[in-house]
Structures are given as structure tokens and as C-alpha cells.
Amino acid sequence: MLKTNLRQETRKLNVTESVFRKILYLTGICIVVLIFAIFLTLLISSFPALKTFGLRFFYGSKWDPVSGEFGSVPFLVGTLITSFLALLISIPFSLAISIFLGEYFREGIASSLLKSSIELLAGIPSVIYGFCGIFILVPLVRAIEMKLGITPIGVGILTSSIVLSIMIIPYSASLGREVIQLVPSELKEAAYSLGATRYEVIRKVILPYARSGIFAGILLSLGRALGETMAVTMVIGNKNAIPKDIFSPANTMASVIANEFMEASPGSLHLSSLVTIGLLLFVVTTVIGIIGKYIIKKMSVEL
Amino acid sequence: MSEKGISFRIAKDIIFKGLIILFSVLSGIPLIIILYFIVKNGISSINWEFIINLPKPVGEIGGGIANAIIGTLILIGISSILAIPMGIGTGIYLSENKRGKLPYIVRLCVEVLQGIPSIVIGIIAYAWIVIPMKSPSALSGGIALGIMMLPVIIRSTEETLKLIPNSLREASLALGVPYSRTIMKVIVPAGLSGIITGILLSVARITGETAPLLFTAFGGNFMNLNIFKPIASLPLVIFNYATSPYTEWISLAWGASFVLAVLILSLNLIAKLVARKWKVQF
Numbered sequence: 001m002l003k004t005n006l007r008q009e010t011r012k013l014n015v016t017e018s019v020f021r022k023i024l025y026l027t028g029i030c031i032v033v034l035i036f037a038i039f040l041t042l043l044i045s046s047f048p049a050l051k052t053f054g055l056r057f058f059y060g061s062k063w064d065p066v067s068g069e070f071g072s073v074p075f076l077v078g079t080l081i082t083s084f085l086a087l088l089i090s091i092p093f094s095l096a097i098s099i100f101l102g103e104y105f106r107e108g109i110a111s112s113l114l115k116s117s118i119e120l121l122a123g124i125p126s127v128i129y130g131f132c133g134i135f136i137l138v139p140l141v142r143a144i145e146m147k148l149g150i151t152p153i154g155v156g157i158l159t160s161s162i163v164l165s166i167m168i169i170p171y172s173a174s175l176g177r178e179v180i181q182l183v184p185s186e187l188k189e190a191a192y193s194l195g196a197t198r199y200e201v202i203r204k205v206i207l208p209y210a211r212s213g214i215f216a217g218i219l220l221s222l223g224r225a226l227g228e229t230m231a232v233t234m235v236i237g238n239k240n241a242i243p244k245d246i247f248s249p250a251n252t253m254a255s256v257i258a259n260e261f262m263e264a265s266p267g268s269l270h271l272s273s274l275v276t277i278g279l280l281l282f283v284v285t286t287v288i289g290i291i292g293k294y295i296i297k298k299m300s301v302e303l
Numbered sequence: 304m305s306e307k308g309i310s311f312r313i314a315k316d317i318i319f320k321g322l323i324i325l326f327s328v329l330s331g332i333p334l335i336i337i338l339y340f341i342v343k344n345g346i347s348s349i350n351w352e353f354i355i356n357l358p359k360p361v362g363e364i365g366g367g368i369a370n371a372i373i374g375t376l377i378l379i380g381i382s383s384i385l386a387i388p389m390g391i392g393t394g395i396y397l398s399e400n401k402r403g404k405l406p407y408i409v410r411l412c413v414e415v416l417q418g419i420p421s422i423v424i425g426i427i428a429y430a431w432i433v434i435p436m437k438s439p440s441a442l443s444g445g446i447a448l449g450i451m452m453l454p455v456i457i458r459s460t461e462e463t464l465k466l467i468p469n470s471l472r473e474a475s476l477a478l479g480v481p482y483s484r485t486i487m488k489v490i491v492p493a494g495l496s497g498i499i500t501g502i503l504l505s506v507a508r509i510t511g512e513t514a515p516l517l518f519t520a521f522g523g524n525f526m527n528l529n530i531f532k533p534i535a536s537l538p539l540v541i542f543n544y545a546t547s548p549y550t551e552w553i554s555l556a557w558g559a560s561f562v563l564a565v566l567i568l569s570l571n572l573i574a575k576l577v578a579r580k581w582k583v584q585f
Contacts, residue, residue: 013481020483024399027392028409031457034450035412038419041430096326104323117331123571124337125511127538128560131545132337166333199316227420229514230538234546254422254514261426261518266434278426282419289418290411 039282046276049269057276063240065260070273072280074242078250081243082157082232083225086164087218094169094221098176098214103202106181122170130234133163138235145247155237156249163231168224172217179213179299180206216295223288227281229254253277338564345561348554354562358524358540358555366551368559370526374441374535375566378520379506381445381530386452387502393453394460394498395486401465417454424450425515433519441527441534444520448512452505459501463494496581503574507567513538537563 049057053070060071097114105111141162142154183206191201207214237249238259251259257274264270356367393409400406424447432443467490475485491498516522521533522543537559544556 017481017483020486024392024396027389028396028400028405030389031393031409031412031416031453032405034453035415038423038427041427042423045426045430093326093330096323097330099323100327104320114327114331117334119571120338120568121334123507123567124334125513125538125563125567127511127513127541127545128337128341128564131541131556131560132340134545136336136340169330197312197316199319200312202319223418227418227422229420229422230542234542254420257422257426258514258517261429262521275426275430278423282423285418285420286415289414293414 042275042279042282046272046279049272049276052269053273057273061242063256065264065270068269070269072253072273072277074240075251075253075256075277077242078157078236079226079252079254081246081250082161082164082236082252083222085157085161085246086168086225087222089161089165090169090172090221091218093165094172094176094217095214097169097173098180098217099202099206101173101177102180102210103206118170118173121166122174126167126228126230127234129163129167130231133159133231133235137162141247148247150247153237153247153249155235156247157236157243158246160232160236160252161246163235164225164228167228167231168221171221171224172214175217175220175296176210176214179210179217182213182299183209212295213299216292216299219288219292219295223285223292226288227254227285229258233258253281257281341557341560341564344554344557345564348558349561353555353558357526363551366555368535368537368540368555368562370524371535371537371540371559372562373526373528374520375510375537377441377528377530377534378445378448378516378536379510381442382447382449382452382509383502383506385446385449386456386505390453390456390501390505391460391491391498393457395464395491397457397461398464399486413454413457416450417458421451421512421514422517425518428515429518436531438531439519439521439533441520441530441532444516444534444536445530447515447519448509451509451512451515455505455508456498456501459504460494460498463497463501464490466497467493496577500574500578503570503577507570507574510567510570511538511563513542517542537566 049070053060057070057072058076059073060069061073062069062071063074064070097118101111101114105114137159138154141156141159142152145152145154187205187209188201191205196204232252233255236251236255238251238255239249240251240256243250257278260270261274264274353367354372355369357370358368359366393413397406397409397413427450428443428447432446433439436443471489471493472485475489476482480489516536516539520536520539522535522539523533524535527534540559541556541563544552544559547553
């Protein structure tokens with residue numbers, strides 16, 4: 001009697017155990033399926049546009065929903081210019097913060113103040129960045145344009161690059177700080193004992209050592225900048241043409257999707273073209289992200 | 304000659320330090336300006352009516368954002384119900400299976416998921432939910448936000464559970480406690496604060512998301528509790544009103560920004576407090 005009871009118990013236990021393990025396994029599988037489903041959905045929905053235009057989609061410079069001609073060059077150019085300009089503006093600041101927090105002020109009030117303000121900066125939603133951009137930056141840029149004698153529009157590539165650069169500072173700064181802190185103190189002490197000043201230690205020892213990590217941080221923030229939608233949409237001016245200079249209004253890949261997606265009717269070539277841009281965005285950010293993570297992983301293995 | 308060289312080097316050192324401090328301080332300025340504008344413009348448009356009223360047509364004074372606040376809460380609810388169990392499950396799976404081919408692929412997928420631009424998630428939710436249902440809905444918005452929550456929850460669960468020492472697990476298993484109970488009653492409770500921190504951070508991340516909601520939750524000026532209908536949310540209200548030409552709407556947008564900023568910052572703060580108070584340590 002007791003024996004059968006025990007056997008039953010054990011069997012029940014074995015069933016729960018295997019069910020539990022299966023559930024865990026399944027949740028893991030689900031994530032993989034999710035990524036493939038996302039990729040496949042984008043691929044299938046963009047098929048009509050890719051079939052109609054072929055490679056022309058990627059070198060055509062005319063985007064005209066009325067005549068049904070879609071080429072993505074204006075958005076590719078707009079995205080590249082805004083993102084790289086944003087990187088260019090943000091790098092001095094994020095590098096300075098990395099060195100400030102990673103070397104000069106590792107602890108103390110100044111460091112925790114700067115650290116929390118960086119965290120706050122990362123926490124502010126992008127729609128608020130865009131809103132503040134409209135009210136603070138646009139008049140400022142307009143004033144600059146007046147001085148330079150250009151049509152004062154205010155919105156455009158430069159405005160969105162500045163907003164973007166502020167938004168991506170936290171990403172590269174926090175990673176930069178981590179890798180700078182990881183530089184072994186023996187190396188630094190060796191340089192000091194040879195009579196190097198602090199500047200020379202940073203320049204000749206710390207930065208070369210942390211180089212690939214800093215590069216990875218910049219790469220990850222580039223990924224952010226490429227995919228950022230709301231703030232850019234609100235201040236870039238939304239014009240479907242290749243920008244002439246950094247003051248002209250333009251559109252990025254993300255902002256054209258945000259602007260036109262709801263206007264395009266389901267099943268139309270217009271919608272499919274927008275999804276193709278989304279697919280391109282997905283592929284590019286994924287590749288950049290994987291390279292960045294690979295560099296970080298390689299670094300942490302070496303240390 | 305060498306004396307001059309040394310003073311030159313020292314000067315360079317001082318200038319460099321000054322530049323670093325200058326640039327670091329300068330990068331704090333945008334934050335101060337943004338917070339100043341939100342608080343200054345937000346406070347003036349906030350009062351009790353603002354919280355409990357619905358938006359009014361242009362020209363009438365005294366509209367509020369009650370529907371957007373409720374909508375944001377409903378969206379957070381839907382996405383949490385979907386993402387929390389799934390995220391914790393995957394996190395446990397990854398922390399239990401540190402090596403192997405599948406865990407490696409899963410980890411890679413989580414990283415990819417984290418990097419996907421939010422607008423692309425919006426397209427996906429549109430294709431999966433909005434097209435079959437033929438209408439934007441709170442459900443589709445919740446699913447889009449849920450996908451965005453997943454990587455944060457998974458990562459924090461995995462990282463927290465990895466910190467828990469093996470001796471704890473071995474002690475439990477040695478007492479004859481089955482594997483599933485060891486996980487659910489020993490390992491997970493020990494790392495609970497880390498998991499909760501991750502959940503709070505993921506909620507803070509999606510509360511301000513606008514891009515995935517543009518084509519899914521869509522927004523609206525009415526109170527809506529039906530998850531199969533379009534629903535308003537705070538970020539959408541800010542986006543729609545900020546780009547409008549009417550001063551009343553713009554002041555509504557400032558008010559909504561203030562509410563949203565307070566919501567997100569307090570979520571971040573609570574997450575930080577949870578992490579500090581119930582620190583996972585052994």
C-alpha cells in the first residue's frame with residue numbers, strides 16, 4: 001500500500017519536473033522564434049516593393065507616393081548625415097564624461113552628481129526630447145540661420161543632429177567609463193613611475209588600452225541614433241528630398257516610416273516600401289549591435 | 304631647456320583636466336534646461352481638472368488628459384501581463400543553462416531584440432495584430448510594448464540569478480527538494496529584488512515609448528476601456544499636441560510631459576531604491 005503510494009508520488013513528481021524543464025526550454029525557444037518571426041514578417045511584407053523596384057529601391061532618389069515611384073536614397077542620406085553629425089557632436093562630450101568618471105573623479109559628490117544626471121538623460125523619453133527641441137532648439141537654429149542669411153526654417157538636419165547627440169551621450173559615456181575603469185593600475189603606475197604626467201598617462205596608456213571598448217560604445221550609440229524615431233521626426237522637417245546642406249529639412253528612415261505609415265493603405269506598394277525601409281533599419285542596427293557586443297565580449301575575455 | 308619642457312608638460316596636463324571638466328559640466332546643461340522647461344511650463348497647466356478631465360475641442364479651456372493616463376496604465380498592464388512571465392522564464396532558462404548552443408543563440412536573440420528600433424516593433428505589431436483585426440487597438444499597442452520589455456527583464460533576471468551561489472542550490476537539492484521547487488522556492492526568491500528592479504526598469508523604458516504606438520494604439524480623444532479599440536496614451540498625446548498650432552493644446556502637451564516625466568523618473572527611483580534596499584548579496 002505504502003509502496004504504491006510512493007511510486008505514484010514519484011511518478012507525479014517526475015511529470016512536474018519534466019513539464020517544468022520543458023516550459024523553461026520553450027520560453028527560450030520562443031525568443032528565437034520571435035526574432036525569426038519579426039525578420040520573416042518584414043521580409044514578406046517588403047517583398048512586393050523589392051520585386052517591383054529591385055535594386056533600384058536602394059539607389060533611386062525619387063520617393064513619390066502619387067506616381068508610385070519609391071527610391072530610398074533621400075532617407076539613407078538623411079539618416080547617415082544626421083547620425084554621423086550627432087556622433088561627431090557627442091563624442092567629445094561622452095569621451096570627457098568617460099574620462100571624468102573613469103579616471104579623474106571615480107568617487108565623490110561630483111562623480112555621483114554627473115552619474116545621476118547621465119542616468120536622468122537616458123531616462124527622458126524621446127518624445128519629450130523632440131518637444132523640447134521644438135521649443136528651445138528650433139528658435140535657436142532659426143536665429144543662427146538668420147545670421148547666416150539662409151531661409152530661417154529652424155527644423156532640419158542640424159537641429160535633429162543636436163537633439164540626437166544629447167540623446168546618445170549616455171550610451172557611449174557609460175560604456176566608456178566602464179572600460180576606462182578596467183585599465184589595470186599596474187600599467188598606470190608604471191607610467192607614473194617613469195615620470196609621466198596624468199595627461200600623458202591618459203593619452204599614452206589608458207586611451208590605447210580602452211580603445212576598442214570606447215569604439216564599441218560609439219558603435220552602440222550609432223545604432224541608437226540610426227533607429228531613433230520620435231525626436232527626429234519632430235524636428236527634422238519631413239521633406240522627402242536629398243538634403244542640400246546641414247540646414248535643410250530632410251527625412252530619416254525612421255521618421256519617414258513614422259510620418260507616412262498610417263497614410264499608406266494596407267497592401268499598397270507605398271506600405272510595402274515603408275516596410276522595406278524598416279527591414280533595412282532592422283538589418284543595419286542588428287549588424288552594428290552584434291559587432292559592438294562582439295568587441296565588448298572580446299575585451300572582457302582578454303581582461 | 305628641460306625645465307621649460309616640464310612646465311610645458313604640466314601646463315598641458317592642467318589644460319587637459321580643465322577641458323575634461325568643462326565638457327563634462329557642459330553636458331549636464333541640456334538636462335537642466337529640459338527639466339526647467341518641463342517643470343516651468345508643466346506646473347502652470349497642471350491642476351486637478353487636468354488630471355480628471357477629457358480633452359476638449361480647440362477653443363474651449365480646461366481640457367485634461369484623463370483618457371491618456373488611463374490608456375497608459377492599461378497599455379502598461381497588457382504589456383506586463385505578456386512580458387513578465389515570459390521574460391522571467393527565459394531569464395531562468397539562460398541562468399540555468401550557461402553553456403550550450405541553444406542558450407548561446409537565445410542570448411544573441413535577446414541582444415538583437417534589445418537593439419531593434421522601436422518603430423520597427425510598431426510595424427511588426429501592425430502586421431501581426433492590426434491588419435488581422437482591421438483596426439488599431441490597445442491590445443496591439445500592449446503587444447508592441449511587451450516585446451520591448453522582454454530583453455530588459457530577461458537580462459536582469461539572468462544577471463541576478465547568476466549571482467546566487469551554487470551552495471544554496473546544492474543545499475536545497477541535498478534535502479531532496481525537486482529541481483522545479485529548488486528554482487521556484489529557493490533560487491528565484493533569493494534573487495527577487497533584482498528581478499523586480501528589472502521589471503520596474505523595463506516598465507520605465509516602455510512608458511515613454513511613442514514610436515511603436517503610432518500605428519497600434521493610435522490614440523484618441525475619448526475615454527476607452529475596451530482593449531480591442533484604439534486607446535490614448537501620454538506620449539501620443541504629447542506628440543500630437545506638441546506638433547499642433549494651438550496654444551491650448553501645446554500647454555496640454557507640457558502638462559502631459561510633466562506627468563510623464565514624473566511617472567518615469569519615479570519608476571526609475573523606485574527601481575534604484577529596491578536595488579539598494581534589498582540588495583542581492585552573499
